[in-house]
Amino acid sequence: xxxxxxxxxxxxxxxxxxxxxxxxxxxxxxxxxxxxxxxxxxxxxxxxxxxxxxxxxxxxxxxxxxxxxxxxxxxxxxxxxxxxxxxxxxxxxxxxxxxxxxxxxxxxxxxxxxxxxxxxxxxxxxxxxxxxxxxxxxxxxxxxxxxxxxxxxxxxxxxxxxxxxxxxxxxxxxxxxxxxxxxxxxxxxxxxxxxxxxxxxxxxxxxxxxxxxxxxxxxxxxxxxxxxxxxxxxxxxxxxxxxxxxxxxxxxxxxxxxxxxxxxxxxxxxxxxxxxxxxxxxxxxxxxxxxxxxxxxxxxxxxxxxxxxxxxxxxxxxxxxxxxxxxxxxxxxxxxxxxxxxx
Numbered sequence: 583x584x585x586x587x588x589x590x591x592x593x594x595x596x597x598x599x600x601x602x603x604x605x606x607x608x609x610x611x612x613x614x615x616x617x618x619x620x621x622x623x624x625x626x627x628x629x630x631x632x633x634x635x636x637x638x639x640x641x642x643x644x645x646x647x648x649x650x651x652x653x654x655x656x657x658x659x660x661x662x663x664x665x666x667x668x669x670x671x672x673x674x675x676x677x678x679x680x681x682x683x684x685x686x687x688x689x690x691x692x693x694x695x696x697x698x699x700x701x702x703x704x705x706x707x708x709x710x711x712x713x714x715x716x717x718x719x720x721x722x723x724x725x726x727x728x729x730x731x732x733x734x735x736x737x738x739x740x741x742x743x744x745x746x747x748x749x750x751x752x753x754x755x756x757x758x759x760x761x762x763x764x765x766x767x768x769x770x771x772x773x774x775x776x777x778x779x780x781x782x783x784x785x786x787x788x789x790x791x792x793x794x795x796x797x798x799x800x801x802x803x804x805x806x807x808x809x810x811x812x813x814x815x816x817x818x819x820x821x822x823x824x825x826x827x828x829x830x831x832x833x834x835x836x837x838x839x840x841x842x843x844x845x846x847x848x849x850x851x852x853x854x855x856x857x858x859x860x861x862x863x864x865x866x867x868x869x870x871x872x873x874x875x876x877x878x879x880x881x882x883x884x885x886x887x888x889x890x891x892x893x894x895x896x897x898x899x900x901x902x903x904x905x906x907x908x909x910x911x912x913x914x915x916x917x918x919x920x921x922x923x924x925x
Contacts, residue, residue, distance in 0.1 A: 594882060603880045609903055610896070612884040614724060614755065614861040616836065617899030619783025620828065623821040629813035638816040645823035646791055650776055651766045657792075657799020660811050664754055664777040664790030665689065667802070671773070672697035674801050675748055678715040685889065686720040687752065694718075706730075710738075715747035722755045722762065725884070725894045726856030726863045729762050739769040748773060757781030758833055758859040765793050773798070780860060781832070782822050789815045836860060839897045846908055847895065850915045855892060862895045869893045875914035881907060 594610050629638070643658045652658055661667050672694050680694045684703035691701045694716075702711050706728070710717060717738060722729045739749040749769070754777035756763050765774050773794040779785035789811060792802060811819075822828070836859035844854050844862045852872075856863035866872060873885045873893055884894035898904040 597877055597882045601877050601880065607880050609881045609898070609906055611898065611907070612882045612894075613785070613896050614858070614894070615780050615785050615896065616783035616832065616860060617897050617903075618832070618835065620818070620822045620825070622784075622818060625814050625817050629817050632813065634809050634811060634813040634816055638813060638820070639811070642811075642816045642820040642823075645820045646776075649823040649829075650763065650791070650793060651760070652793055653766065653768070655796065656765075656768060657794055657796040657802075659792040659794070659799050659802045659806070660816075661790050661792070661802075661806055662811050662815070663779070663788040664752070664775050666788075666806070666810070667775055667790055667792045668693050668752075670802060670805055671750065672699060674798070674805055675716060678747075679711065679713040680716040680718065681710050681714040682718045683720070683723075685725070687724045687754075690718045690720070690750075690752065710741065715742070715745055716750060717742050717747070718750045718752065720752040720754065721764075722753075722759065722858055723856075724755060724858075725861065725886070725892070727755070727858030727861070728856060729759070732762070732764055732767060735764050735772075736767065736769065739772045743769065743771045747771065750775070753777075754780055755858055755860060757829075758836055768793065770795055778819055778822075781836075784818065784822075787815050787818060788812075789819050833859070836897065842904065843895060843897060846904065846911070850911050860897060864893045864895060865891055866893070867891055871917075872911075872914055875917065876907075876910055879910040879913070881910050 594605065594608060598608065639660060642660060646658050668689055677694065677699050679700045679702065681702045681704045682691045683706055691703055694701050702714065704710060719730060735751060742749045749772040751764050751772060752775045753763055754775065758781060764772060768774060773792060776791040776793065778789040779787055840857055840859045840862060844857055847862060847864050848854055853865040854862060855865040869891050870885060873883050876883055886892050898907055
């Protein structure tokens with residue numbers, strides 16, 4: 583059974599231990615999380631003092647049904663983050679073997695493997711091994727933002743149905759492009775995961791959803807147990823999912839900010855290998871040196887041990903932050919290859 587840790591963005595504490603500085607000194611661009619988070623609504627004291635009640639959970643589910651365009655008859659499962667659902671799925675699905683479309687979010691393959699399941703990581707367009715009964719796709723993909731059209735997802739779901747299997751679609755980054763969601767046309771053997779914290783910029787709240795057939799939803803809820811989501815999270819989630827004005831304005835801002843970031847990186851000769859409104863995947867032969875040089879200047883970006891020529895940049899939350907990145911890149915990119923870019 584595998585128990586090793588998977589690389590993630592957001593390791594600011596480790597960066598501080600290596601390069602110094604307090605948290606407020608750092609510009610953390612290592613995650614695909616909206617840097618302009620949803621403004622927290624007033625939260626009644628009872629949400630903190632009492633166990634979460636069914637009425638608040640039902641209100642959140644209702645808001646989620648509307649926001650995610652969930653057809654009647656499908657189940658909506660609420661959990662303390664999508665990761666909790668990813669951890670749960672191997673325990674409730676009879677997998678046999680699993681295929682994950684890769685490269686992508688590493689926890690999917692990791693979680694199935696640590697549950698003793700054989701996992702194949704398959705490139706886009708490659709043949710799914712015959713023994714596979716569960717296929718996992720992140721759509722839009724992390725870290726390159728690639729999107730598979732719903733027609734292709736439906737074809738893959740049908741292929742898994744013939745095998746008596748399941749299609750799992752992780753739509754953690756779909757809030758910026760709701761037209762790409764499979765939920766409105768969800769096949770009976772498909773499960774969609776949705777993350778709240780990325781688009782709404784509240785990853786610390788720990789809130790996520792699964793949309794699936796009601797029978798499977800009941801099984802997931804029974805496995806999660808009671809009170810799986812905190813009272814404050816129920817309140818904030820319901821408010822945010824119904825705030826159509828904020829959602830529309832935020833989608834526009836994220837698109838513009840992502841393009842601005844991509845333009846800045848390209849101006850330094852950095853290749854744009856993929857983009858999403860919440861992040862930009864960049865390529866450069868000196869990627870590791872660039873990441874180190876930025877870290878010396880207290881700017882954290884996401885690097886990949888399996889893709890040493892790639893970096894993922896999250897969004898700058900302000901003009902000042904973008905200017906800081908610009909100034910740091912002007913110094914780092916001017917350093918000849920092989921020399922350290924000291925701040």
